[in-house]
Amino acid sequence: MTSAAPSSRQGGSARTGRPRSxxxxxxxxxxxxxxxxxxxxxxxxxxxxxxxxxxxxxxxxxxWPGKSALVVDAVAALFDERLDLPDLGSLQADIEGVVRQFAALLDRPETKTALMAVVAESTRDDALRERIRTAIVDRQKRLVLLGRERAQARGELPRDTDPVASARTADLIFDVVAGAVVHRTLVSAEPVDTDWARRFAALLLGGLTAATGD
Amino acid sequence: MTSAAPSSRQGGSARTGRPRSxxxxxxxxxxxxxxxxxxxxxxxxxxxxxxxxxxxxxxxxxxWPGKSALVVDAVAALFDERLDLPDLGSLQADIEGVVRQFAALLDRPETKTALMAVVAESTRDDALRERIRTAIVDRQKRLVLLGRERAQARGELPRDTDPVASARTADLIFDVVAGAVVHRTLVSAEPVDTDWARRFAALLLGGLTAATGD
Amino acid sequence: MTSAAPSSRQGGSARTGRPRSxxxxxxxxxxxxxxxxxxxxxxxxxxxxxxxxxxxxxxxxxxWPGKSALVVDAVAALFDERLDLPDLGSLQADIEGVVRQFAALLDRPETKTALMAVVAESTRDDALRERIRTAIVDRQKRLVLLGRERAQARGELPRDTDPVASARTADLIFDVVAGAVVHRTLVSAEPVDTDWARRFAALLLGGLTAATGD
Amino acid sequence: MTSAAPSSRQGGSARTGRPRSxxxxxxxxxxxxxxxxxxxxxxxxxxxxxxxxxxxxxxxxxxWPGKSALVVDAVAALFDERLDLPDLGSLQADIEGVVRQFAALLDRPETKTALMAVVAESTRDDALRERIRTAIVDRQKRLVLLGRERAQARGELPRDTDPVASARTADLIFDVVAGAVVHRTLVSAEPVDTDWARRFAALLLGGLTAATGD
DNA sequence: CAATAACCGAGACGGTACGTCAGGTCTTTTC
DNA sequence: GAAAAGACCTGACGTACCGTCTCGGTTATTG
Structure with missing residues (x-):
């Protein structure tokens, strides 16, 4: 699953000349x-x-058009490599697991220093925001979808009925998980240890199961 | 409630010379x-x-030691001005209210572009991280504490028993709320509208009330 | 007679890349x-x-490494342009001529203000002193040598016997002429008029012809 | 013979208040x-x-009005201290002596670095030029006058007849001596050793005695 | 002996230039 | 025609020194 290629030649008919290495x-x-x-x-x-x-x-x-885009591509590969969702037997365990993986990734010096920076730049650069979305955000939403599927298979969560509401909930969960871990790690600058991961997972799980209707 | 003064003269015994304007x-x-x-x-x-x-x-x-520190101080004042917690009658409503206030703040051009940038810089600058913590983060935790107190007064949440666990939970909630709103606004780049605020508040409230003990 | 080029690329093997304009x-x-x-x-x-x-x-x-070196190069060109030694028929006349040329040069605003300044800086900067020597001083010693040759051809001065003594005398004369004119112009701040030039030339000529041997 | 006082209070009638230290x-x-x-x-x-x-x-x-004026005053005192004209028995020896004294003075780091600099500034600052003239130049002309008097007393030089011509010649000699030594020391950056002093004195002496008439 | 006036130290102030550095672009020669 | 090399323009950086100013406080002379 090779990550984003750099901007390929825009002109269609390029065949002549020395090829790019x-x-x-x-x-x-x-x-x-x-x-x-x-x-x-x-x-x-x-x-x-x-x-x-x-x-x-x-x-x-x-x-590449500039520093930010290059860094997005360089960092995106790490997200693909470092994040997955091994089946740990329960939704609580799966959440804890992905939270700790993500925290470990954010603790690496490459990502820690770069991620907020490109997000900051993206607030003024639409192309960059789009690149972040496709290269990083959308790719990692798979983890939420996969986790929910498993939990449903285990009977921990009810089956989806409305596909629209389902997608909106997945987005919400993604924002909550990713946001909380990023905030804990980079803003509060406190460690995501076993205890925090457990308490966060419990909070999220409680919210998910409590929200029967909506 | 005047916010952080800039770095005052470090030497203690400063009385002489022209005073700073x-x-x-x-x-x-x-x-x-x-x-x-x-x-x-x-x-x-x-x-x-x-x-x-x-x-x-x-x-x-x-x-000020540099651009970042200056911006932190400049922006911190906005947080003090723009965020408060009017009593809206229920914890759900209070959460929705503060979420929308915070989202509105992050939508202002001053904060949107600057906040992530200083956080990014703070990953390599301990003094800056400390400044962010004291000027912004710690000051706004008051909102969580106040909200919980009110909810407890209303009987929506149980009284604290263990003050240590109580503080840790407050921190967790702060990371979840702030992180989710920031991620939704700046990374996912989707609006925090009434619907999202309501669904987020419900999720959080569910998690809080589900977790009886711990 | 183009004057000194600025510091060319130091590394020897420079052929690639865009050449300097x-x-x-x-x-x-x-x-x-x-x-x-x-x-x-x-x-x-x-x-x-x-x-x-x-x-x-x-x-x-x-x-250029700095203001001083640049000014030396900029001013050196003026020395090349403005100083020469037309044959005026006698050593006395030749001396008078070059003295007045030099005084006129020192009266120009470019040189008047800059020359002493770079000399002052050169007392603490060996590279600058060397640049002054090669770009200005050594180049203008030609005037002394040429004038002596002519005087010898006319029989006004004896032929050189010892080449070492000859060179030392040329240096002495150069210091006397240049030093006197500079001092008169910039320190005493009095004009180098016809009268002064004539009296100075007479003094120098007297010294030169009196000193038969060494 | 204390050298120049700093600029005293300009206003005439100042008597009251705390006096300057x-x-x-x-x-x-x-x-x-x-x-x-x-x-x-x-x-x-x-x-x-x-x-x-x-x-x-x-x-x-x-x-003091600025850096240059301060330096002139600071350096002027050294000229008074370090230059005198002990009777060495002959005009040649007296010239050699003062030349070497002056060269030694110019070799001191205070003077070497400062003298040309203030002269350079003086080309654009009339008040400074005047200060240099009164604090340094005019004071040291005494050496020329004293040397000539002695030489006349010894019979090495003819008595003055025309006081105007006499003054002009003294100025000329001063420019030649001071200029040559400064140029040798600071521009040519060669030492004023015994040999150079002897040859310079010989040249000057030759010029002075050759110029019978005029 | 009080008032007054000019001094003094400290240090912040508005300016201006410094020399460096990074971002991007452009121009060469070489492959 | 892409690639390496490196010069180019632009513009901000953070620092240093300039000469001025505003403080609180200290001597002297004057009344």
Missing amino acids: AEADRAILAATREALVELGWPGLTLGDVAARAGVAKTTLYRR | AEADRAILAATREALVELGWPGLTLGDVAARAGVAKTTLYRR | AEADRAILAATREALVELGWPGLTLGDVAARAGVAKTTLYRR | AEADRAILAATREALVELGWPGLTLGDVAARAGVAKTTLYRR
Whole structure:
């Protein structure tokens, strides 16, 4: 499940000339993550990334529109790699598990420093917001859907009746889970330990099961 | 309820010399908010702020260590002004109310663009993180405490028994509420409308009342 | 007789990449002289020079280490242009001529204000002193050598026997002539008029012819 | 023969109020020389001088109009102290002696770095030029006059007949001697050793005795 | 001996230039 | 025609020093 490709050539009929090096793409994204670890978002410069990747700055600008988009692509791969939903036997356990995975991901220096920054930029850049949505947000909503399916199969949650309400609830849950973990980790700057994960999962689970009707 | 003063002179024994102009502080913070509205976080420069405030750049650097800290102070005042917790008769209504207030605050151009940016910077700057905590986070936790008190008075929530657990729960709720609203607004980039607020409040309320013990 | 080029790329093997604009060099040096005329040495700023030359400040710093070095190069060209030694028929006349030329040069606003300033800076900056020596001092010693040759051809001075002593004497004469004119013009702040030039030339000529041996 | 007092109160009728501290004057001038030695002219700042002297910057500005004037006063005292004209028995020896004294003075870090700088500034500041003239130049012309008197007493030079021509010649000699030594020391940056002093004195002496008429 | 006037230290103030750095673009030569 | 190299323009950065100002407080002379 390879993550987002960089912006492919826009013009349709491009066949002639030297082809773009695929190796360069990998090197650039790896260099970006590496630089992010060492320097953090504010210290990361495209010139430095280019130098680490053994690539000219020009090449970099030919493929990404700027620093933010590059970082989104570099970080998105980590989300695919690091987040999954192993079946832990109960919805409570599954929630705890994904919460702790997500917290661990946010604790990595690459993501910790970069995620809020690109979100901040995205408030003024629609293309960037769209890139974040497709490369990160929408891809990870699968976890919510999968978790609910399993819980329904186990009988922990009722079957969906209205598909529209179902989708809205999934979005709500995603915002609550992701938002709470991000806020705990980056704003409150407190650890997401076993205790917190358990208490958060209990709160969420209580809310989900209490809301019989709506 | 005046919000955080800028970094006062660190040396304790400061009585001599020309005193700092209090007028300048006000002008600088106002200019910062104004510039934030017009230019957004990335476009905001300290030189421009100084010019708008009719103040020299050096004056600005004498009082704040940098752009981020200044913005935190400038924005913190808005949180004090814009967030309160009028008694709407029920916990559900109180939650809905504060959620919508907070969402409205995050929709203002000053905060939308700046808040995530300073949080991003704070991941690499302990002093900045501390400033955010004292100027914004800790101050707004009062809303959670007040809401719970009222709900307890109404009999909607049980009385606290263990003060330690009580404090931990307050923190959890704060992370959930603030995180969910921020994520909905800035990451998912969807509106916090009446419906969402109602459904979120119901979810949270369910979780709170379901968790009898713990 | 084009004067000193600015500091060329230090690394030897530079062939690739965009070459430095030769046009920029000319524009910068011209702008420097122009700014020097209008603002004088203390008022001259590199930012202003860059703006006049239609060039970025960085371009300027890429080629010169600072204000002083730039001014040396800018002024050196004037020395090449403005000083020569037309054959006026006698050593006395030749000395008078070059003295008045030099005084006229020192009376120009570009040189008057800048020359002493860079010499002052050079007392603490070896690289600058070396630049002054190669770009100005050594180049103008040619005038002394040429004048002596002519005088010898006319029989006004004896032929050199010892080349070492000859060089030392040339240096001495250069210091005396240049030093006296500079001191008269800038320190005593009195004009180098016909009378002064004639009396100075007579003094020097007397010294030269009196010293038969060494 | 105490050298120039700093600018006294301009208003005539000042008698009342606290008088200016004479101690401060001494401390400031000493601090100036000290800072000049350590930092050189370009690195010397009035704030630093004030701190060294244990004095407020205000006090300093109350007495001198700026950096240059202060330095002139600080340096002028050295000229008085370090230059004299002991009778060495012949005009040649006297010239050599004063030349070497002057060169030694110019080799001190205070003077080396400061002298050209204030001269440079004086080209744009008439008050400063006047201060240099009265505090330094005119005071040291005494050496020329004294040397000539002695040489006349010894019979090495003819008695003056025309007082006007006599004064003009003294000025010329002063420019030649001071100029040559300054140029040798600061521009050519070569040492004024025994040999150079002897050859220079010989040249000058030759010029003086050759010029019978005129 | 009180009033007054000028001094003093400290340090904040508005300015201005500094030299550096990053973002992007453009121009070469090489592959 | 893409790639590497590197010069280019733009514009902000944070610092330093300038010379002025505003404080609280300290000497002197004058009344």
